[in-house]
Amino acid sequence: MRKLILVLLLFAYNFSFSQVDRSLPEPGPAPKINFSKPFMKVLSNGLTLMVVENRKLPRVSVSLIIDNPPILEKDLSGISSLTGSLMGLGNKFQDKDSFNEEIDFMGASMSFSSQSGFASSLSRHFSRTFEMFSNAALTPLFLEEEFLNEKEKLITNIENNQKSVTAVARKVERVHAYGRNHPNGEFSTKESVENIQLSDVEEFYKSYFKPNNAYLVIIGDVSLELSEELALKYFGKWKSDKKLGKKFGGNSINAFNPIGNKDGMKVNIVDMPNSANSEISFQNIVNLKMSNEDYHAAVLTNKILGGGPENRLEQQIREVKSFAYYSRSSIGDNKYTGTRFRATTTTKPSVTDSAIYEIASEIKKIQTELVSEDELSRVKSKFFGEFVLAMQSPATLANYALQIQSEGLSDSYFEEYLTNINNVTPEKVMDVANKYFDLNNGQFIVTGKGSEIIDQMSQLVIEGNPIPLQFLSIDGEPVETPNYDAPTGISKKDILDNYIEAIGGIEKVKGVVAVSMLAESEVQGMKLQQLSISAKPNKTMLETMMMGNTLLKIVFDGENGSMTQQGNTMEMPQEMLESARNSTLPFEELGWYDNDNVRITSSYQEEGKEFYVLELSNSNGEATSSIFYDVETGLKYKKTEKAQMPDGSEFLSEAFYLDYKPVDGISFPHTLRIPFGATSLEFNVVSITLNPDVKDSFVIQND
Numbered sequence: 017m018r019k020l021i022l023v024l025l026l027f028a029y030n031f032s033f034s035q036v037d038r039s040l041p042e043p044g045p046a047p048k049i050n051f052s053k054p055f056m057k058v059l060s061n062g063l064t065l066m067v068v069e070n071r072k073l074p075r076v077s078v079s080l081i082i083d084n085p086p087i088l089e090k091d092l093s094g095i096s097s098l099t100g101s102l103m104g105l106g107n108k109f110q111d112k113d114s115f116n117e118e119i120d121f122m123g124a125s126m127s128f129s130s131q132s133g134f135a136s137s138l139s140r141h142f143s144r145t146f147e148m149f150s151n152a153a154l155t156p157l158f159l160e161e162e163f164l165n166e167k168e169k170l171i172t173n174i175e176n177n178q179k180s181v182t183a184v185a186r187k188v189e190r191v192h193a194y195g196r197n198h199p200n201g202e203f204s205t206k207e208s209v210e211n212i213q214l215s216d217v218e219e220f221y222k223s224y225f226k227p228n229n230a231y232l233v234i235i236g237d238v239s240l241e242l243s244e245e246l247a248l249k250y251f252g253k254w255k256s257d258k259k260l261g262k263k264f265g266g267n268s269i270n271a272f273n274p275i276g277n278k279d280g281m282k283v284n285i286v287d288m289p290n291s292a293n294s295e296i297s298f299q300n301i302v303n304l305k306m307s308n309e310d311y312h313a314a315v316l317t318n319k320i321l322g323g324g325p326e327n328r329l330e331q332q333i334r335e336v337k338s339f340a341y342y343s344r345s346s347i348g349d350n351k352y353t354g355t356r357f358r359a360t361t362t363t364k365p366s367v368t369d370s371a372i373y374e375i376a377s378e379i380k381k382i383q384t385e386l387v388s389e390d391e392l393s394r395v396k397s398k399f400f401g402e403f404v405l406a407m408q409s410p411a412t413l414a415n416y417a418l419q420i421q422s423e424g425l426s427d428s429y430f431e432e433y434l435t436n437i438n439n440v441t442p443e444k445v446m447d448v449a450n451k452y453f454d455l456n457n458g459q460f461i462v463t464g465k466g467s468e469i470i471d472q473m474s475q476l477v478i479e480g481n482p483i484p485l486q487f488l489s490i491d492g493e494p495v496e497t498p499n500y501d502a503p504t505g506i507s508k509k510d511i512l513d514n515y516i517e518a519i520g521g522i523e524k525v526k527g528v529v530a531v532s533m534l535a536e537s538e539v540q541g542m543k544l545q546q547l548s549i550s551a552k553p554n555k556t557m558l559e560t561m562m563m564g565n566t567l568l569k570i571v572f573d574g575e576n577g578s579m580t581q582q583g584n585t586m587e588m589p590q591e592m593l594e595s596a597r598n599s600t601l602p603f604e605e606l607g608w609y610d611n612d613n614v615r616i617t618s619s620y621q622e623e624g625k626e627f628y629v630l631e632l633s634n635s636n637g638e639a640t641s642s643i644f645y646d647v648e649t650g651l652k653y654k655k656t657e658k659a660q661m662p663d664g665s666e667f668l669s670e671a672f673y674l675d676y677k678p679v680d681g682i683s684f685p686h687t688l689r690i691p692f693g694a695t696s697l698e699f700n701v702v703s704i705t706l707n708p709d710v711k712d713s714f715v716i717q718n719d
Contacts, residue, residue, distance in 0.1 A: 104152045181668075337371075343360065528682065
């Protein structure tokens with residue numbers, strides 16, 4: 017009986033399912049948008065006040081946006097950044113310390129750039145917060161001491177970014193698209209920042225921080241009356257500059273040439289030996305404004321191609337090919353200058369050429385094949401949902417009102433926005449894809465390890481055409497193709513011999529059976545200590561401590577290993593075990609003479625010095641790390657090592673060995689620098705002991 021019931025139920029289900037009309041419904045009209053317009057008033061000095069009342073939370077924010085055309089910084093590149101960082105560090109009415117203390121006391125926040133400012137606070141503190149905001153914006157104290165501090169910070173950031181693969185990639189992409197004589201292509205260097213004097217900052221502020229093209233936007237739990245009263249009281253006397261317009265366009269000091277696309281597709285490689293991945297970007301110049309008739313179709317077409325999750329690029333490159341964890345595209349708009357269409361991804365070096373091919377193929381596909389009504393309808397529906405959801409935010413309403421004013425749009429622009437999106441047809445998608453995605457003349461910029469990708473790049477063919485290669489420096493300048501062949505006249509044995517001799521000689525090194533080293537660093541004002549003990553033949557212990565507490569402890573007894581982190585112990589991962597078992601300590605180079613997994617790969621230049629590079633591979637023949645030895649001194653300079661993030665993506669860690677000093681006749685680095693993005697962690701050696709008693713140092717931890 018039970019089986020019979022199941023059969024009847026299944027029959028009934030299938031019958032009812034078969035009666036359903038599964039044809040796609042006709043697309044309906046776009047959702048109607050009731051655009052609530054903010055209060056708006058233009059003050060006598062040209063400053064435009066906008067107010068959006070929202071009583072849901074007892075908070076208020078104020079934004080100041082100065083909509084000047086792009087500014088060329090030229091030999092003083094970095095001056096806008098310095099100007100912004102100095103604003104808020106004291107003003108005519110309050111010094112920096114009392115200013116920050118009062119902001120903290122009120123639970124407020126405040127920030128500035130050279131052309132904008134933002135503040136937020138509880139409603140009951142808004143009047144005072146607004147007053148302090150105006151004081152910081154209109155009467156900043158540019159003090160010499162603060163100027164020198166901010167200048168040093170900026171130079172340090174520039175130097176750190178020179179080693180950041182992502183930072184270099186973004187910089188070179190901009191330079192290659194716009195050129196260094198364009199506001200979007202120029203970048204700060206140590207030299208340009210050193211050129212800047214305090215008087216330059218004062219003059220820059222005086223010249224460009226004006227209300228002529230400025231908007232003051234107040235959002236939150238505040239009345240129109242109070243907003244207008246505060247704006248008039250604190251910003252009403254801000255003087256405009258009738259000559260400001262002469263500083264832009266034509267033959268002005270900020271004049272720049274129009275930009276266009278290069279002739280013919282090319283792959284441009286930026287060699288970053290410290291990169292574990294290839295940062296890939298396809299880009300071409302577009303001239304697109306929000307007021308253009310193509311704008312809505314261009315935005316929607318980009319969304320189909322790569323403008324969010326589940327886009328075509330991501331489906332193909334991530335889901336189908338498993339080349340990368342993401343892939344995106346974007347199309348810019350700018351009323352002052354051309355901007356870029358970009359398609360990007362980050363892949364392992366081994367599939368760099370394949371990822372480039374897939375990006376080109378997806379662009380070609382949307383240019384030559386009509387998008388289906390089903391796909392177009394799905395993307396439109398998602399677009400509608402995101403747009404309507406964003407409209408719930410008062411900040412969105414204020415931003416739309418600001419764009420209507422600053423972009424010269426019609427008052428009904430955003431009320432008609434979804435209708436214009438809904439009117440985009442498959443034919444229009446193909447049309448704008450061909451107009452704005454310039455596959456024939458677009459440029460691929462690949463930032464990664466050149467030695468690992470040059471062979472595949474030199475054989476890249478797209479649509480039957482070999483794609484020419486060009487190497488670029490980390491500043492975007494064309495350079496000769498590097499020679500990645502192993503250097504002649506030098507062997508692995510020579511490099512190892514030179515290193516051993518440089519640190520003290522083979523007899524002294526062989527006489528050391530164990531080394532104990534204590535090093536210290538500082539993180540956010542707290543002392544970080546690292547104790548490392550290594551002993552023949554391959555035993556090691558590494559303990560990292562902060563304020564007397566062990567953060568991480570790694571122990572390997574020669575055969576087995578454990579890792580303890582914040583009280584939790586686990587076995588050493590298999591890959592780590594393999595590496596530890598094959599190591600030779602306390603001087604790993606001694607075991608590399610007869611190790612076939614260690615080979616000389618190339619010579620390399622960095623910061624004006626030349627280095628020989630030894631590459632270490634695992635038992636599968638996969639390169640895992642590289643060691644760089646100074647050609648002149650023989651000393652080890654740095655080590656790069658592949659590591660894996662929790663999500664499975666790879667990155668390349670770096671460690672620099674600096675400040676060599678002798679200990680009992682053997683030279684050891686006394687500074688270890690580990691870069692982290694745009695900053696770095698620096699350990700300074702406190703003590704080194706040779707041949708200590710280590711019998712209890714390698715005890716495996718158990719749960």
